[in-house]
Amino acid sequence: MINKNNKYLGAALVTITVAGMVAAPQAMAKKAKKVQASTISEYHHSVTTTRSNTSAIEAQLRALEDEVASLKAQVKASAPTAAVVSADSQKIQELDAWAASIKADHVKHEKHHDKDNMLYFRGGFSENDRSMAATTNTLQNGLVTGTTAGHTSGWNFGAGIDFNLNDNLFGLMDKTQLLGELDLNYVDLGTFKSSVVQNVGVPLSSTATQSMLRISASPKIKFLKGSAIRPWIIPVGFTLNVISPPSQLNTITELKPAMNFGAGLDYNVWKSLYIGADVRYFLATSQLDGTNVNGLTAGGLVGFGF
Numbered sequence: 001m002i003n004k005n006n007k008y009l010g011a012a013l014v015t016i017t018v019a020g021m022v023a024a025p026q027a028m029a030k031k032a033k034k035v036q037a038s039t040i041s042e043y044h045h046s047v048t049t050t051r052s053n054t055s056a057i058e059a060q061l062r063a064l065e066d067e068v069a070s071l072k073a074q075v076k077a078s079a080p081t082a083a084v085v086s087a088d089s090q091k092i093q094e095l096d097a098w099a100a101s102i103k104a105d106h107v108k109h110e111k112h113h114d115k116d117n118m119l120y121f122r123g124g125f126s127e128n129d130r131s132m133a134a135t136t137n138t139l140q141n142g143l144v145t146g147t148t149a150g151h152t153s154g155w156n157f158g159a160g161i162d163f164n165l166n167d168n169l170f171g172l173m174d175k176t177q178l179l180g181e182l183d184l185n186y187v188d189l190g191t192f193k194s195s196v197v198q199n200v201g202v203p204l205s206s207t208a209t210q211s212m213l214r215i216s217a218s219p220k221i222k223f224l225k226g227s228a229i230r231p232w233i234i235p236v237g238f239t240l241n242v243i244s245p246p247s248q249l250n251t252i253t254e255l256k257p258a259m260n261f262g263a264g265l266d267y268n269v270w271k272s273l274y275i276g277a278d279v280r281y282f283l284a285t286s287q288l289d290g291t292n293v294n295g296l297t298a299g300g301l302v303g304f305g306f
Helices: 002-078 082-112
Strands: 118-128 153-166 177-199 202-222 229-244 255-270 273-283 295-305
Touching (some): 177 295, 229 273
Antiparallel strands (some): 118 295, 177 202, 202 229
């Protein structure tokens, strides 16, 4: 009985072992398949992820390339050409030169204290073309008995004022002022013996002073504005001559219009103080009842700019 049971138990063990041996490869195959499937899935996922990352990187690279290309285009568009750079450089040089000239003119102006207007006083030598005939010494046919002729030489003193009208002669000449001048000038031609009254055949004579006042209004052209030395000219101006004593006997007039011409220079000594030279000639186209008022004045001046 025991032997029989042992036989049955041994047969059962053999059957289980054989069944296990048969089932083990199948289970291992299934496990291998599962592992293979998992590996393939993970590989596909990795490949997919890698491809996705690569695509993203490529997209970023393309975006960067596009941005760089855009920046290059902007830089190229904004970069000036050689011609533009040359033109701009020339303009800058011209502006620098202009600024330098303005600064130099300003410095020179400050150095010499050049002023646009001036009050001046002038005086010196006077010379008439000939002595003036007066009521107190001259008849139409000669001297009154007991009198003498007047002198031709004398001295003068006067004052005037210059008003600035334009700084460049209305665009015709740089640094050239056009001024309006008003001038008052007294001329003294000395004394002479005068007499128009006779007492019992004896002339009564006395001493008289021959003088003249000249009132002039003239355009004055003054050169080299901003310089210490400034020459000037009066091309032609208007003068009213007032003589004393009046013209010869039997007429008795004292006013005679005339023209005046002049030239000179001013020198800026210090701040608004000027000194200078002044020469003028006065010309009337006709005589004043036989009296000649033409003459020359020459001398110096002292001026105050403002």
